[in-house]
Amino acid sequence: MSEIWQGLTAAFWLIVSLDADLVEITLRSLQVTLTAVVIACLLGMPLGTWLAIQRFRYRRTVIALLNALMGLPPVVVGLIVYLMLSRSGPLGALNLIFTPTAMIVAQVVIVTPLIASIAHQAVREIWSDYHDLLISLNASKPQRMLTLLMDSRRALLTAALAGFGRAIGEVGAIMIVGGNIDHVSRVLTTAIALETSKGNFALALGLGFVLIGLAIAVNLGIHALGRTEREGRW
Amino acid sequence: MNSILPLSVRGASVKRRGKTIVGPVDLDLAGQGMTIVMGPNGAGKTTLLRMLHGLARQSGGSMTWNQPLAQAQMRQAFVFQTPVVLRRSVRDNIAFPLILRGVARKQARTQADHWAARVGLAGMLRRPAAVLSGGETQKLALARALIREPELLFLDEPTANLDGRSMREIETILTEAMHEGTRIVMATHNIGQARRLASDVIFLYRGRVHERNQAVAFFDCPETTEAAAFINGDIVE
Amino acid sequence: MKHLILACVIAVAGLAAHADALRLAVTTSFSNSGLSDILLPEIAADLDLQVQMLVVGTGQALRLGRAGDVDAILVHSRAAEEAFVAEGYATHRREIMYNDFVLIGPAADPARVREADGIGDALARVARTAAVFVSRGDDSGTHRRELSLWTQADVDTETADPAWYRAAGAGMGTTLNVAVGMNGYVLSDRASWLNFANKSDLEILFQGDPALYNQYAYLPIDPARYPHVKNDLANKLEDWLVSDKAQAMIGAYSIDGQTLFVPNATKDGKATDG
Numbered sequence: 001m002s003e004i005w006q007g008l009t010a011a012f013w014l015i016v017s018l019d020a021d022l023v024e025i026t027l028r029s030l031q032v033t034l035t036a037v038v039i040a041c042l043l044g045m046p047l048g049t050w051l052a053i054q055r056f057r058y059r060r061t062v063i064a065l066l067n068a069l070m071g072l073p074p075v076v077v078g079l080i081v082y083l084m085l086s087r088s089g090p091l092g093a094l095n096l097i098f099t100p101t102a103m104i105v106a107q108v109v110i111v112t113p114l115i116a117s118i119a120h121q122a123v124r125e126i127w128s129d130y131h132d133l134l135i136s137l138n139a140s141k142p143q144r145m146l147t148l149l150m151d152s153r154r155a156l157l158t159a160a161l162a163g164f165g166r167a168i169g170e171v172g173a174i175m176i177v178g179g180n181i182d183h184v185s186r187v188l189t190t191a192i193a194l195e196t197s198k199g200n201f202a203l204a205l206g207l208g209f210v211l212i213g214l215a216i217a218v219n220l221g222i223h224a225l226g227r228t229e230r231e232g233r234w
Numbered sequence: 235m236n237s238i239l240p241l242s243v244r245g246a247s248v249k250r251r252g253k254t255i256v257g258p259v260d261l262d263l264a265g266q267g268m269t270i271v272m273g274p275n276g277a278g279k280t281t282l283l284r285m286l287h288g289l290a291r292q293s294g295g296s297m298t299w300n301q302p303l304a305q306a307q308m309r310q311a312f313v314f315q316t317p318v319v320l321r322r323s324v325r326d327n328i329a330f331p332l333i334l335r336g337v338a339r340k341q342a343r344t345q346a347d348h349w350a351a352r353v354g355l356a357g358m359l360r361r362p363a364a365v366l367s368g369g370e371t372q373k374l375a376l377a378r379a380l381i382r383e384p385e386l387l388f389l390d391e392p393t394a395n396l397d398g399r400s401m402r403e404i405e406t407i408l409t410e411a412m413h414e415g416t417r418i419v420m421a422t423h424n425i426g427q428a429r430r431l432a433s434d435v436i437f438l439y440r441g442r443v444h445e446r447n448q449a450v451a452f453f454d455c456p457e458t459t460e461a462a463a464f465i466n467g468d469i470v471e
Numbered sequence: 472m473k474h475l476i477l478a479c480v481i482a483v484a485g486l487a488a489h490a491d492a493l494r495l496a497v498t499t500s501f502s503n504s505g506l507s508d509i510l511l512p513e514i515a516a517d518l519d520l521q522v523q524m525l526v527v528g529t530g531q532a533l534r535l536g537r538a539g540d541v542d543a544i545l546v547h548s549r550a551a552e553e554a555f556v557a558e559g560y561a562t563h564r565r566e567i568m569y570n571d572f573v574l575i576g577p578a579a580d581p582a583r584v585r586e587a588d589g590i591g592d593a594l595a596r597v598a599r600t601a602a603v604f605v606s607r608g609d610d611s612g613t614h615r616r617e618l619s620l621w622t623q624a625d626v627d628t629e630t631a632d633p634a635w636y637r638a639a640g641a642g643m644g645t646t647l648n649v650a651v652g653m654n655g656y657v658l659s660d661r662a663s664w665l666n667f668a669n670k671s672d673l674e675i676l677f678q679g680d681p682a683l684y685n686q687y688a689y690l691p692i693d694p695a696r697y698p699h700v701k702n703d704l705a706n707k708l709e710d711w712l713v714s715d716k717a718q719a720m721i722g723a724y725s726i727d728g729q730t731l732f733v734p735n736a737t738k739d740g741k742a743t744d745g
Binding site: 133135 | 288289307311312314317318321330331334
C-alpha cells in the first residue's frame with residue numbers, strides 16, 4: 001500500500017520538476033498514439049459506414065469478423081507486425097523495425113477494428129432512421145455516407161476516444177516492434193514495464209499515474225472542444 | 235420546362251413475402267389540384283404512396299412518367315407520417331435538400347430562412363431540430379419538401395397526430411402550394427380534412443383502387459357500399 | 472494531414488540523427504545490473520556513437536541476430552554463442568567480462584541451502600525439501616545455466632512437480648518479482664540482484680562455486696550474411712569494450728561496495744577454457 005502513496009508522490013515530483021526523461025517519453029506516447037488513432041479513424045470510420053449502408057453477399061460475415069478482431073491480443077499483432085517489418089521479413093527494406101513508426105503501424109492494426117465496429121453500429125442506427133428520407137431526396141451514395149458520418153459525430157467521437165484509450169495503454173505490441181529503446185522508442189507503457197521488471201514499483205506506479213492523468217486530460221480536452229452536455233445537442 | 239406528369243400506372247403492385255399489399259392498380263395522375271387517398275387503416279395508403287414515389291419495390295406492372303425516371307425522381311418530394319429530422323439546426327434541416335443538389339450553403343440557407351418563415355418556424359431557425367414539437371416537426375418536413383419546388387408532392391397522413399391549430403396551419407400551407415401549381419397527393423383517414431381539401435378522391439380498399447372520382451361527386455354520391463360506409467363513419471373491414 | 476506526415480518524417484529521421492547509431496541486443500541481466508547506464512554515455516562521448524540497446528532474453532537476442540534486426544549482440548550462453556558463430560550469423564565471439572550467479576532464497580532458508588558444500592548440493596536440497604523454486608523458464612543464458620546445474624545435481628526439471636518448481640517464463644527482474652511474491656528460491660546473476668529494488672524477505676544464501684561463473688561475450692553480426700548491418704561501428708564498439716579504459720570501468724563498477732563484474736577480455740580475442 002505504501003507503494004501506491006510513493007507512486008503518487010513520485011508522479012507529483014516527476015511532473016512538477018518537468019523531468020526531462022518523463023517529458024520525452026510522454027511526448028512520444030502522445031505522438032505514437034494520436035497518430036495511430038487518426039489513421040485508424042480515417043480507415044475505420046468510412047469502412048464502418050460503408051458496411052452499414054452497402055448490401056452485399058458476405059456482409060454479415062464481414063461484420064462478425066470485424067467485431068471478432070476487436071479481441072485480437074495486442075501481443076499477437078506485435079509479433080506479426082515484427083515479422084513483417086523485420087530486416088529478414090517482406091517489408092524489411094523499409095527499415096522501420098524498432099522505430100516509433102513501427103509502433104504506429106502496430107497500434108493502427110489493433111485500433112482500427114475497434115473504431116470501425118463502433119462506427120458501424122452508430123451509423124447503422126442512424127441509417128435506419130434516415131434511410132427513407134435520404135432516398136427520397138435522391139442523395140448519392142457518397143452523399144449518404146457523408147450525411148451519416150456527420151450526424152453520427154458524437155458516437156464517432158466516442159469511437160475515437162475508445163481507440164485512444166486502447167492505444168495509450170497498450171504495451172505488448174509496441175514492446176516487440178519498438179524494442180523499448182531508450183531515447184528512440186521508449187514510451188510511458190514500456191517504461192512502466194521496464195521499471196516494474198526492475199522492482200522499482202514506486203517509479204512504475206508514478207509513471208502509471210502520469211499515464212492515467214494524461215488520458216483523463218485528453219478526454220476532458222476533447223469533450224470541452226466538442227462542447228458536449230449542452231442543451232439538446234447530439 | 236416539361237412536366238413529369240401525366241403519370242400512367244398499369245397493373246402495378248407491391249408484394250411482400252408472397253402477400254399482395256397493394257395492387258394491381260391502374261391509375262392516371264395528371265393536371266392540377268389535390269388528390270386525397272382515403273381508406274380504412276390497413277388499406278395500403280402508405281404503401282401506395284411509397285410505390286408511386288419509388289420507395290417501395292414494385293412487384294409487377296408498370297409506371298410511366300412523362301419524363302425519364304431520373305428526371306421524374308428529382309421533381310417529387312415526400313412528407314412522411316413521422317418525419318425524420320436530421321441532427322442539425324432547423325435551418326440546416328430545411329436547407330439540406332438544396333445542399334444535396336449542389337446549391338451553395340449561403341444561398342441554401344437564405345432560401346431555408348424564407349421557407350421557414352412561410353411555415354411559421356422563423357423563430358426556431360438556429361435551434362436544434364430535435365427540440366421541435368410534433369406540429370413544428372411536420373412544418374419543418376413540409377418546408378424541407380417544398381424548398382425544392384417539386385412538381386409533385388406526396389404526404390402520408392401529415393396531420394394525424396396534431397392539434398387543431400397545427401392542422402389548420404398545415405392545411406393552409408398545402409392549399410397555397412396547390413394554388414402555386416404543385417400537384418399534391420395526400421393520404422388521410424380524416425374525412426373532414428378530405429372534404430376540405432380534395433379536388434379528387436381515390437378510395438383505397440384492401441390494396442386496390444375501389445373508387446375514384448371528383449371530390450364533390452365522391453362525397454355526395456359514393457358509388458360503392460364500402461366508400462359510402464366509410465364516409466358515413468362506419469367501420470369498414 | 473500535413474502534421475501527420477511531418478510527425479512520420481521526424482520519427483524516421485530520429486534514427487538518422489547526428490551521432491552514428493548502433494543496434495545492440497543485450498540480455499536483461501546485463502541491463503538490470505546498471506552497468507550499461509555507466510558505459511553508454513562514455514561510448515557516446517568517446518566514439519560519437521549512440522548505442523540503441525534492446526533489452527531482451529538471450530533467446531530473443533539470438534533470434535534478432537538471426538533476423539539481421541540488430542548489428543551485434545551481448546549475451547552469456549557459450550554453447551548457443553558458438554553455434555551462432557558456426558551457423559554463420561556472427562563473425563566471431565569476443566569475451567568481455569564475467570560475473571557470477573548466486574542462489575537467492577528466503578531468510579528462513581527452509582531447504583538449509585546455507586550449509587551446502589557446492590551448488591549441486593544446494594540445488595539438491597531444494598529439490599529434496601520441495602521448496603518453491605522460481606526458474607527463468609525463458610531459454611535465456613541464465614535459464615540454460617540453471618538447467619545445466621540441475622542436471623549436475625541429478626534433478627530432472629522436466630518431470631519436477633510444478634508445486635515447487637515454477638517456471639516464470641520471464642526476464643530476470645520479473646522472475647525476481649515472482650520469487651519475492653512466492654517467498655521462494657531463485658537463481659540470479661549477482662548484478663541484477665544487487666540492483667533489484669524489491670528484495671523484501673529474500674537474501675543471497677549460496678555463492679562462490681566456480682560452476683556459477685557467468686561469461687559475457689560480444690558477437691557482431693556477419694555482414695556477409697546481412698550486408699546492411701553496421702559492421703564497422705560494431706567493430707569500433709568491440710575495440711572500445713576490450714580497451715583498457717572500458718575494462719577498468721567494468722572492473723570498478725560496484726553496488727553497495729560490491730564489485731559485480733570481472734573484466735577478462737584478451738588482446739588477441741582468444742576465448743577462455745570451459
